[in-house]
Each structure stands twice: as C-alpha cells, then as structure tokens.
Amino acid sequence: MNHDLTLLLIAPALAAIVCLLSRSRRAMELANVLAFALTVGLGLELLRQVLLHRVVSECGDFLRADALSAWMVLLVSVVSLGSSLYAVRYFRRDLASGAVTPGRIKEFYVLNPLFGGAMFLVVLANNLGVMWFALEATALSSVLLVALYNRKTSLEAAWKYIILGSLGLALALFGTVFTYAAAIRHSATLPNFNWSHLMSMASQLDPRMIRLAFIFVLVGYGAKAGLAPMHTWLPDAHSEAPSPTSAMLSGVSLKVALYALLRFHILTTACLGSSFSRNLLLVFGLGSMCLAAPFILVQTNLKRLLAYSSLEHIGLICAGIGLNSPLTIFGALLHMGYHALIKPVLFFSAGNIHQSRHTLQMRLIGPGLIRVLPLTVLSMGLAGAAVMGLPPFGLFFSEITVLTGGFATGQTLVSALLLAAILASFCGILCQLTRVLLGTPRVEHVSEPKMRGEFIRPVPPHSRGKNSSSEQAQVRQGKTTEYTEYTEESLGEGIESPGGRVHASGAHLADPFRVLRVFRGFPLPFSRISRISWSLTRFRSLRFLGFGFVSNFPFRVSDLVKRWWSRRHAPVLDGLPATGLMLAIFLVFSVWLPAPLLELMRQAAGIIGGGLR
Amino acid sequence: MNSSPSDFPSQLITLLAAGMLVIQLLMAVQRMLLTSIRLFALQSLLFAAIATVIAYCHNAPEVYWVVGLTLAGKVCFLPWLLNRQVRRIGIVQEIAPLLNPSASMLLCGAFTVVGYLVARPFTSLERLGNNTLAVAIALLLTGFFLMLNRRKAISQVLALLTVENGAMLAAVALTTYGMPLVVEVSMFFDILVAVMVLGILVYRIRESFASMDLSELKLLKG
Amino acid sequence: MPDLLLKLSLSAYAFGIVAGLAAARRDELARLAGAGAGLAAGTCGVAAALSELIGAPGKRVAFNLWPSLLPHLRLGVRLDPLGAYFLLIVSALAIALSLYSFGYVRGFCGRKSVGALAAFFNGLLLTTTLVFLASNAFFFLIAWELMALTAYCLVSFEHETKESRNAGVLLFIMSHLGTGCLIAGFLLLFQASGSYEFESFRRLGVHLSAGRRDAAFLLFLVGFGVKAGIIPLHIWLPAAHPVAPSHASALLSGVLIKAGIYGLTRVLFEFLGTPPNWWGVTLLSIGTVSALLGVLYALMEHDLKRLLAYHSIENIGIILMGLGAALMFLHTHHPILATFALIASLYHTLNHAIFKALLFLGAGAVVHATHTRNMEEMGGLIKRMPKTALCFLVGAVAIAALPPLNGFVSEWLTYQSLLLGFGTTSSLIRLMFPLCGAMLALTGALAAACFVKAFGITFLAQPRGEPAAQAREASPTMLAGMGLLAAACIFLGLFPSALVRLLAPLTLELTGQRLALTSGSILTNTRPLGGTVSTLGIALMGICLLPIPLGLWLVFARHSRVRIGPTWDCGLRGLTPAMEYTATGFSKPIRMIFKALFRPKREVQREYDYSPYFAKTLRFDSHIEEPFVRRLYRPLNRAVLRLSRRMRTLQAGSIHAYLIYIFVTFLVLLIFAL
C-alpha cells in the first residue's frame, strides 16, 4: 500500500506545525526546506507510479493523481523547494537590515508550507468541492504572506488579493454547486462528487447546468488564475509580496488555479463537446496576452513588470489549451512547466535587487545595474531572455509548439494573433530590462553584497562619519529629482548605500552577537569559519587602537582564509544559490527533456484533450 | 424525490428564501455597520431555517450538520467577531456607500430581475421551493453590488459573506441535501478562516492607513 | 570528410565560446582562445564548404547536433550547396576577422571583458553558421533567434553609451518582429507540408493556394528583409552596426545581413515554386530603392562606420535587384537567365561580405587609432597608417564597383542580367530593367563619390585633430586580417571563373541550370558575345600600358627635379587643417541636389563683433533625419506608447473599479455565453 499522496500533504503540514512550535529560525528554515525536498522526492515517485498505473488514488479515491496532477505536483514541489531555499538567505538579509521582525519571519515559515500544501491538495483532490476548499486555502495562506512586510502598499495589495480572490472563489463555489446539481439530476441518492466519477458519467450530466457552471467557474477560478480582466489583483500582489512568495504566486499558484479551471474544462468538454469551453478559454487567454503587452511596455516597477509577464504567459497557456489540439495542449503544459521554473528565477533576482537597492522603481534601479550586481544581472538577463521566448530557452520551444499546433489545425488567424501578442510583450520586456540592467550606474552603489567580507569587517568610526556626511552632501546637492528621492528613501531606511555597508557593519560592531546570528544558519564548516573570522576581526579592532602587533599574525591567517574563501565563493551572493539552482534546472530542462517527463506531459495533454491523441 | 412546488415545505422554503433576499436588499440601503452585521446574522438565520425545514421534511439528518454549523458560525460566531472588531477598532459606524440608497435599491432590483432571467431555464431543475435558484443568483449579484458599493473594508467582508450565503442557498435548492458533508464542513471552515484572516487584514489596514476607507487604497497603480 | 570538417568547425566555435567565458578574467588567454578558435573553425568551415561545392555530388552531409528535445524538433544540420556557399562566406570571414580580432581586442583589455567579447563573437559566428546549415525550419528559427541574441550582445557590448544600448534594443526588436513574420511564414508552409523539414518544403508552392503563397511571400519578405536591412525596414542597421566592436561590425555587415539573403534565396527558389510576376517586381523595386537611398544616406554621413553601414543597405539592394530579376525570369520561364541573375546576386553577396568586412576592419583600425568615428576629426592617416590605408583603398575601389576588382565583376553581372531581362517579356514591365539599371549606375557613381569622400577625408590631407596626428599603424595581426580580405577582393576580381564554377552545383540545385559563363579569363553573359568582360585582361593590359607614361618620364623628364613645397593657400599665411574640405562640405552638392529627399535641417549660429561679415565664431549644424523614421517609426512608436499609457489607467488602483471589471465580465458572459 502506498501513501505517496497522503505524504505529499502531510509533509508540508508537518513542517508548518514544526515551524509553529519551534523558536529557532534555523529549525524553521530546515523544516521548510526538508519538507519541500521531501515533496520533490515524492513527486518523482508519483511520476514513476503515474507512468506505471496512469492513475494513483488513495484514501478511498479521496486523493487521486493522474498525469496532469502529477505534472502539477512536480512543478509545485520544485518551485516550493526553490523558494524555501531562497527564503533562507532572503529573510536573513531582511532581518539583518531590519526590514522584517522575527515574528513575521515565523509567520512566513508557518504559512509557506501551508500554502504549498494547499496547492498540493488542489491538484490531488478528487472531490471538486475539496478542490475548491483547497484553492480557498491557498488564497488564505498566501494573503498574509503578501502582507508580510506590513507596508501600506503590501496591505493594500493583500486586501485586493483576498477580496478579488474570495469573490472569484465565491463564484467558483456557485459553479461547483451547479456542477454537483448537474450530476445529481439523474441519481436518486447523493452522488459521488469526485471528478473521476463525474467524468465517467459526463454524458449524463445536464448540459445547460454544466454550461452555467462553467461560466461561473471560468470567472471565479479565472480571477484566481489571473486571467484578464479579472487579473487586477495580480500585479499588486506579486509585486508587494516578499520575493519567495512572489515566486510561488507567479510560478505555481496561478497555474494551480488554472488547473482547477482545467478540470472543469475537461468535464465541460466531455459533456458539451469541445467548442464551448475552449472558445471561452481562447478568448480569455488571448485577452490576457493582449492586455499584458501595453502594461509591460510602460511599466515602471520591476516586480510588476514580471507580474504582467506572468499574465501574458498564463494567457498563452490558456490560449494554448483553448486552441485544443494535441500539440497546443502539449505546448501549453510544457509552457506551464518552463514558466514555473523560470519565473522564480526572475523574482529571486528581483528580490536580490530589491534588497540591495531598496526600491523596485526601475528608473532608480537602473541604468547600469550590471556594474553593481553583476551576478544578479546575469541571472536576471538569462531568465529575462528566457521569458521573452528566446531560444535556446525552453519557453521558445513551448511557444513554437503551441503556434505550430494552432497552425496545424488551421486556426491560422488566432495563432497569428497569439504570435503578435508574444512579440509585443517581447519588445516591452527587452526595452525595460535593457534600460535597467545595462549602462553606467548613475551613482556608484554597493557592490554585490558578499556574505562574509562585507558584513564581518568592522569599520573605524571616523570613516563611518565621513561616509555618511558625504552621503548627506550628495543628498543636498541632489542633481536630479530621481536621485534625491532615492537617497532620501535610503536615508529613511537607514541601511542604504553608499553608506549602506557602513551602516550595516556599524550595527554589527555594536552587536556582535547579531552578526553571529546572521551566520548561524549556515552549513557547519562555513559558520565555523565565519565565527573564527569574527573573533579574529575583533583583534583587528584592537589594531585600530594601536595594538596592531598583537593581531598581526592571526590576521594574516584570517585574511588568507577569507581570501581563499572569497576567491572560491566571492560571487555567492545572498539568494544566488537558490536562484542559480532554479536557473540551472531550467537550463537543463531547456536543452534536455527526459523521456518520462515528456511521456507524462503527453498523458496530461491526453487528459485535457479528452479524446485527442 | 422532487417535491411539488405547491406543498408546504416548499412554500415555506420559498418564503424563507424571499426573506433572505429582502434582508439583502435592506443591507443594500442600510447605513449603519452594526445593523448590517445584524442583518447578516438574520439572513444566516433564515438560511439555517431553510436547512432545518429540509432536514425535517425530507428526513435528512445529515443536513442538521449544516444547520448546526450555520447557526454556530454564521449566526453567532461571525457576527460576534465582526462586532468585536468594529468596536475594537472603533470604526465610524456610517457606511457611506458610493451610490445613494434609492439608486442602489433600483440597481438591486435590476439585478434581481437579471437573476430571475438567468435562473429561468433552470427552474425545472430546482428540487426545493420556487425560484430558490433565482434568489441565490440574485443574492450573488446584489452581494457583488454591495461589495462595489461599499467603502469600508468590513462592509465588503459582509457583502462577501452574503454571496457565500447565496452559494449555500443554491446548493440547498438544487441538490436538496446540500453538498456532500466533507464539502460543507470545509466550506464552513474556509469561511471562518477567511473572516479571521480578513479581520487581521482589516486590523492592520486600520493601523497603517488610519482609516477603513477603501478608496484610500489606491497606492498601487499601473 | 566534409562531415568531419563541419563538426570540427562547429566544435571549434563552441570551444571559443566556452574558452572565452572560462578565461573571462584572463584577457590575454581569452584573446588567444577567441581568435584561435575562430581561425581554426573558419579554416575547417572553408574546407568543408569547398569540398561540398567542388567535390563530386555524393551523399549530403547531414547529422543531428543534439538529441531531440521535443518530438517534433530535430536539431538537424545539413550541408547543401546553398548552405555551403554561405558557409564559405562566413568561414572565410571568420578567418580574417579572427586574425584581426587578436590585435584589435587588445584595445578592450582591462576595460571590458575580453573573454565575453570572444565568446559573443564566436557565438555569433556559430549561430550564423548554424543558420546556414539548419535542415529544418524549427532549428533554423532557433539559430536565427540566437543569432539575433548574440548580435544584440555584441552591439550592446559597450553598453555604457546610450547609443549602443538603444541600437541593441532597436536591432533586437526589429529582428524579433522579423522573426515573428518568419515563424508565421514557416508555419504557413508547415500547414501544407505537415513537417518542419526543409526537404518537405521543397517545391511546396504548387500545393499552396495563391493567397497563402502570397501571404507567405510577404511574410518572408518582411522577415528576411528586416535582417537584410531593406528599406524601409532598415532603421536598425545604421544604428547597430557602427556601435559594435569593429570586427563584430564587419561580421554583422558582412554576414549577418546576408542571412536575410540566404533565407530569401532558400525560400523563393526552393520552396515557393514558380513565382507570380509581382514578387519579382517587388523585389526589384525594393532592391533599387534600397540601393539608391542607402548610398544617398551614406553620402550624408560623416561617421565612418555609419557610412559603411548605410553602404550595406545599398549593397543589399544590389543583391536584391539580382534576386528580383531572377524571380521575374522564373516567372517568364527563362531558367537560364534566372540562373544568371542568381549568380550575379550571389556573387555580389560574397563580394560585399568581403569588401565590407575589409572596410569595417579598416575603419576599426582607424577608430582604434584615433578614438573617434567622426571623419571630420581624421585626415592624413595615410602617412601614419600606410598599410591600413592601402587596404582601405582596395576595399573602397572594390565597393565603388571599379574595375578590375570584385565589386565591378558582380555589378557587371547584375547589369547584364538586367539588360537580358528586357527581351524576356513584351509587357511594359520590361522597361523596369533598364531603368533599374540606370538607377544602379547612379548608385554606383554615388558610391564612388562616397568612397572618395570616405577615403579622402579620412586618410588624405592634413590631420584635422590631435588624435589623428598621433595615430599609429595597426598591429600586424590586424593588418594580416585586412590584407587577407584585400587579397580576396583582388582575387575575386581577377578570377571570377573560380567562383562561378563554385556556384554551379548551387544553381543546379535551385534552378536546375548549370552555366559556364567563363572562357579562359573572359566572363560572358549567357548569350554568345552578348557581353564580355575580362578583369584579368584589363589588369594585365593596364600593367602593359603603364610603360607608356613611365617611358615618357624616362624620355623627357629624366632631368627634371621635384621640389616639395607648401600647398597653395591663396597667399594667406599658411594652410591650416581647418581650411580643408570637410566631409560635410564634400557631400554638400549632393545634399543640395537631393534636397527634396533629404530635407536637411540646418542651423547656423554666428557671433560677430561689429559687422556680420567678420564673424568671430560660426557654428554650422546640419543634420538629416530619415523620412521613414520621421514619418513612420517615430509616430508609430509614439502612438503605441500613448496607447499603452492610456491602457495603464485601467489599472487605476481602485478596488471598486476592479470589482466592476469582474462584474461586467461576469454579466456579459451570463447574458451572451449562456
């Protein structure tokens, strides 16, 4: 007897409980990462089983996984793992800079696995009502994550997210009820509300009721999936959430909602024949794509830009399914996967940028970010190129697959429109990213904040003063309004470059234990190194007092260690490992798709396409 | 076991459903927040009454669960929670809708008509009462409108809850016994958590914005 | 054998990319690796191409680059004559450019990442090669996009300047819009054939309805035309080519835009079948307009590299004239003439690649030495950089289509094909041929004028600025690169038969004809004695005639002396560089004559003390804006932005508005969809 599916739900739940009970942040981090690592493993196991048995069900058919669910499980687990890995360093830095309180971080670590777990439940639940419940649960668990920073804007975003999302879900509830009603018509007893059961009696469902239900569900789940014009919460929530959550929202949460919609789509198609629901999906998909392009073109906020790009991609996926040929559905699923893998990279990079520049306004970030954060820019650039649909990145393949399918089935005009929309948003993203990433920075800012050197090295007080005064002088000069605005903001937050590094290390000087805490979560050898080097730096502070000879020898060693480390790991920026991991996974899958995955997607496409190949 | 529309339980259900709609319309013109909350509680009570009628007349003991949950949750707990929140935050009671009462009344009437029009093809599918589905859809549309028409965060939450009531009514009307129990329970649970989460948000918004006026939430544009 | 050579070549490029990235921190190593890889790859590529073009028609080289990622995607590489010919072009340039780059990139050492430059450069070479070798449309599109991507990287390489950032974006956007058209075009073909393989597209035109065929033609014309830089889709070209590092500019202008020609040739001659007449007419007209406007705008430039970039537009126009004529001949079922015109345009393709690369390399050496692209600050460089000057002069003579160099040969072929076209039809259309010929003549003469200006202002007379006076000769490897290309210009000019023979398998494949146009060193057109030329003969004869003036010298002027004196300055106190004719001045008559076209904006500011005749300072500012930019692109851009901004107000921030959107959508769906 297998408990794969149950475990998939239990692992995150357990992690949430652990986080709730635990006081150690490290334990919380570990719980999150482990739980999702476990789910990745379970997802792979599920993949194997689904390929073997086609359908896996547990708990008396309460949980059921076919190829489509398995595909979603894989995506959700990988993205969740990535973002929980990223969250570790992200929140440590946030904590160090004072952007969040430990309580909030705990909130994150409790809610994050719940969010992930709820998504698992969505894709595994067989009962459509439970699926609805799970989707509501994803909304409820993520809304506090969106509001995590407790800024005015994030509260606003959270409010819009929850209100519009709940309203959508209320509509979806109506739709669910109607579907149930359509099923109940022919059975005297309480029918089974499982999707698989409904599918088996699809031809007996009441067609008018199903039609009505699909409209409700389309608007309802469509709102959650971010289809235009129900998408309005999307840019707000995605841009205001902390980056790991943005990644989850954009990477998988949208797709999970779309998954729910797809289940109804499959049902409707089976009941009504193909054209009704697919045409609606096509219209909404195309609408979303067309709407996204102009917003991308004139966007000023980096994360909102990414959010609109998600809108475009979700539109493409939706339209691909709406085109309803085996190839387009396959392409749409592939697109789902690639987009789920690459969007987190973008949001992680945006998070890195946000943390070091303390703004997401692109005119303040750029130009010339490449000089300031070369590695982040690299990941952002690669991911940006991917998300624009350039080869050799996977999204190009999936887009072309969708288009090919569209053309092959003779839906030339619609496919051409699709192509035009893709091109339009390409132009927007390219312009925006070039403007931000390339060029010469207006002011020299902090370099890529490396973990060790920068945080550890204490700075003599007099240089501190000098730096901040020069900073103030710069503010007073304030050549351009933008610049002034930027520095003022940075002063307000008290942790900003150019004096930013100084502020931070100054704080550490006052509270050495805090520094230790920053490093506490590292794998053992490294944390030890950091500890050692901290103790050595204290000697160095003696040197400022005139005791240079005392610390002369040990300092050489520590410098050596540090130099060795920085040569090996200097580019390792906070959050970059997770970013790099996701990027690597994406790149690998871009050039190499293992056969089981292909088979899985083919099966999933078969499920969506109904009788199609 | 279709009940003919003329038998007593059915008529009773129709009456109660109409009552829900009337309460909804009252909420549309109501200016005081606390009264609105009470109206909502009343509406939920009516719904519980419908469920009781069903459970009793159709001999469906599991529907008592629904009754119980509704009574506990929607009639008692949620109004209490919202009430407490209102008092704790000290919100100004005035709701200040965007449209004036007569206009909103008119619109709500229009929405009710739309609801009837939409539900007309499905009247034959209803198992209980006359036009309960139409009432449910009308509840949805007017609830939607209520959300549109309210500036205050809490009143939007209330509107959302009435929409949920509509959904429950639709469930009962179309399926006799409501949804499967697991769904009912999870729905109830969801709503509960939703209101709590919304409460937290309302509290935080109140803290940050120093007001509950949603029209001030316009920082995120473009 | 070509199989192995091809694989070697591709892997050498790949090695160049990897090594460049790996040696990102070590400039010297990266320099060596990048140049070495390019050199090796180019050599192998040339060998592979030649063995395909010369060797006996045996089994085609075809292999998969990478195991298939998707079921319908095959990364197939295939070497057929057309591909081999373009492979020859790119590989030949790769050799020269890599040699050059070894010396050239030293200028970037310490300032920019030489490793990245090497990687991008080899990447561009690799992707361009793959474009020519792709055996199916999917892979072609991948290579095509990658080519645009690497080109973007190279153009934006010096991204510190706004100019180069904007140019990169413009390049990429235009190119991508073109790619969109290509995708649509290929998908139209796919619709008919059900496969992406080029093999399945062969002669597909007959299976397409006329409307689809025309749509496909237009899509391909726009798609490839953007890349080729035809007017009015050219605006990215003069912006992008100059700002790249010079060896990259040479590659962009020499090969990249030829990818458009390659695509057009492939699609029009292989896939779409017998063309309707208007295709040829369109192509011919576009070619003529591009040629003429290209050279006119080039004349107005005083940025050396921009000038060259505009000349690329001109030469693409000339190539397209040949292609257009060939299409018209195909329409009237004159395959031999079509073959002849095709040979003309393909010959010019190679020629342009070579002399344009040479000129860009020369310009690069000059820019490298003087740190400016503005010709008005150059001058007198022939004394400081004599070898560079000589190479540039060879390129200039070649591009001006003067005998006996290669530009002349291909233009001669183009003229001949246009003249031959007159007899192919009796409709009024045939007047197009000589008229286009006349325009080609105008183009050629203007190009000569332009290169008198370019060479004269840059290299002759006194230096106009301090950097020009301090310039130093280019490094030996740079000179070697230029020398190779100059030698190629001369070789291709004097021995056209060599190339015409190479083209035979190609034309056999595309039009089913094989033409022997040469007898000895004499090049003839398709008719016996219809027209002949022998550049070798001209050159030899010229050398034979040279004794006459030399003999005159010996006979009469043995005792005369040569004095070095100042240039006559009207009796003023001495000639300053400021008195020299400037590039702007040089092109002034043409600017005046074509005023209606250029609509120059001029601005004169003068300051004087007491009389306007004694100006203290004079500032003259004249600039020209292309009508396409002014009338088409800028308004379009503005309109799109305005629309986008207006759309943006939809996301007004008010939750009530958002609720209304949902509500309205919902109601509409309820009412209409139910």
Place this chain on the structure above:
Amino acid sequence: MMTFVATVAQALLLLALAPLLTGCIRNWKAKLQNRRGPRVWQPYLDLLKFLRKDMVISEHASWIFSAMPYVLFTSTLLAGLMVPLVTVAAPLSLFGGALAFVGLLALGRFFLALGGLDTASAFGGMGSSREMTLAAIAEPALMLAVFTVAIQAGSTNLSRVLQAAQGPGWTLLNPAYALAFAALFIVLLAETGRIPIDNPATHLELTMIHEAMLLEYSGRYLALIEWSASIKQLVLMALLANIFFPAGIATEMTPGRVGFSLIVFLGKLLVLAGAVVLVETTNAKLRLFRVPDLLGVAFILAALALLSTFLFQ
C-alpha cells in the same frame, strides 16, 4: 599577333590624335569668338613643355598624389582601347564592353578626385566634390543611353553593337537613336568638362571643377593628366560618332578600308568637335546647381529613347 598590332596602333592613334582634337576645339572656339586663338598643335607643345618642367609637390601629398596621373592615364587609355575607332573590332573589345568602358573612366575619375583631396587644399576638395557629384548624376543618363543602344544590338560589347549596326535593321532616323544621341551628347559635355557645365579655360577658383583638382599638379604629372583628359574627350566623341553614325567604319582589316575609315572617322570627329564648339560659344556656363537640371534633361531623353524602342519596335 593581329590583336597586338591593332592594340598598339589604336593606342598610338589615341595618343597622337587626342591633343589635336583638343587643339582644334580651342582654335575653333577662339575663331568663333573673333580671337586668333592658339595654334591647332599647341597642345602637343604644351605637353612637351610640361613633361620637361620641374615639379612642385605639396608637402602634404601622399603617394596617392603621385600615383594618380599614372592610374588616370592608363585607365583612360585602356578605356580607349575598348572603343572601336576605325575598325568595327576594337582591340580590347573582348576584355570589356560599354560597362567596362564606363567603369574604367570611373576608376580614373576616382583617383583624380582623390588626388584633388590629397594636398589639403580647399580647392582640390571642392573640385573633387563637384566632379564626383556631376559624374554621379551624369551616370544614369549615360548608362540609359548605352542600354538603349545595347538592347537594340543585344550586346554591351561595343564592337558587337557596331556589327549589329552594319546589318540591315539599322536606320539613321530611328527616334530611339536620335534621343539617345542627344542624351549622350549632353553627357559628353559633362564628362569632358565643357561649357555649360564646366569651363575648361577658367582659373577662377570658385567656378572650377576639373581644374580645381589639378591645381597642385605640375610638370609631367600635369602633362599626363591633360593628356588623359584629351584622350577621354577623343574616346567619348569616337563613341558617339561611331555608334550613332556607323557608316564608313571598316569591317575588315584591309589597309584600304582602314584608311578610308580613318578619314571618315576624322571627319565625324571634326563635325562633333564643331558641335561642341558651337554649344560652348553659344551658351554661358550654368550655375553649379543648375547643372543637375541639364543632366536631368539628358536622363529624360535617354529614358524617352528607351521608351521609343519599346513603342516603335
């Protein structure tokens, strides 16, 4: 062997005849203007004088400056060898027809213009600029006229054109030819730097075109340049004379035919020279920016010629 002899003979003819033609034109022009004018053979004496004189070379000049006269001279002479003068078969006709002819003239002009720019003098640059401009706008008319003829003959090979003209199909009154001739005549004026386009006799700096480029040349370089200018003029006139009036040209290489042909050729040249002189004396020099109008007329004429081949075929 025959070709070799013909080549040498034609080269000698060109070299010898060219200054004479220049002399004639100058002399007749003076006569028409009621001056005595230089002697007809004065150009020979000038050339001899220039050849013997010392040279002054600008200090700014480079090797381009010195190479230019040789390139110009050789290319002009080469072009001349491609044009049939007294026999139908030009010695180098296989090496290139009308297109190579135009190309070689352009090559000479290219270097001439570079030579003008090389000395850092403003006049040289001005001359180069104007020369290249005018040549450019004269080129389409020239080509179109050549095309008209070439299309009629079915070849761009000049000997072949003349051979075709010997056939029965050719008529003097062909409107296409008449128009093409008119066009080419205007082009001739432009190419040889004649009034109303350029004044060969002026040394007023601001009106000079051709002369401006030569301002820094002296001695044997000047001689070579002047000589090649004369040759170019001769060759262009020969082209006009022989293509449009092919009567009397020798089709075989017998001495008698060749001698007769030579006399006819000289006669035709003199008539053309007379026409040039007439135009020169009866017209004033045009402003520089009026010249394009004139050349435009030439282009239109050539286009009409082309159109008439279409209409009257």
